[in-house]
Amino acid sequence: MQHDGASELFAYWNDLRGTRAAPERREISPALIRSRLSDTFILRATGASESRFRLAGTRICSIYGRELKGQTFTSIWQAKDKSVIARIISSSLTTKTVVQSTYEGKSSRGRKMLFNLILLPLANEVNERHLLGMITAAGKPFWLESDAIIENSLRSISMVDPLQSAVVPVNHPLQEDHRLVVANRLLPAPNGSRRVRHLMVFDGGKMPD
Incomplete structure (x- = not known):
């Protein structure tokens, strides 16, 4: 895992879950990840509804120039990436x-910045499912948090079953025709994807220029 913040959060989550597939949300102690709270968030999906921000750290909200609580997670992504x-x-x-991604954020003034994302699943609750996540910028440009990021575009993404491996694999890039190639270890191919050797390909169709 390439980013220290993501490594720390993954290690914390991994210790909590032990031999289980995922820890419970009530086990997450904000005090133990205090130094990273501004970069973390929790997504909640109720029933079959779309995942929304249940909580979002202050730095994340500042980067996007708005309060994200209650907003759908797909709302911060460009149109062609929403379905993926x-x-x-x-x-x-x-x-x-576990999901790890690198993406590019575009600001209201056309500036661009790379970000790292990690998503860590939590145990299911009655009619609710949650993900613990972290977003961190790959640099510290002077304009970040003053020129709001208005949309994200995927650059790479990987998935791994932590019961098979405690290491998130190296990301694979998006192909030119905008199909998403996902590194994985012993994972079933989700709906809308197909397996190509050790990869999963999510078909989104070629987008016009």
């Missing part, structure tokens, strides 16, 4: 797999 993001979230919630 929704399928990745659904797969993570169902199979309890």
Whole structure:
């Protein structure tokens, strides 16, 4: 795992879950991840509804220039990535797999910045499912948090079953035709995807320029 913040959160989550597929939400102690709270968030999906931000750290809200609580997770992504993001979230919630991604954020003034994302599933509750996540910028440009990011575009993404491996695999890039290639270890291919050797390909169709 390439980013220290994501490594710390993954290690904390991994210790909590022990031999289980995922820890319970009530086990998450904000005091133990205090230094990273501003970069963390929790997504909640109720029934078959779309995942929404249940909580979002202050730095994340500042980066996007708005309060994200109650907003759908797909609302921060460009149109052509929304369906892939929704399928990745659904797969993570169902199979309890870890998701790691690199994406590009575009600001209201056209500036661009790379970000790292990690999503860690939590145990199911009655009619609710949750993901613990973290978003961190790959750098510290002077304009970040003053020029709001208005949309994200995927650059790479990977998934792993933590029961098979405690290490999130190296990300694979998006192909030119905008199909998403996902590294995985011993994972079933989610709906809307197909297996190509050790990879899963999410078909989104070629997008016009």
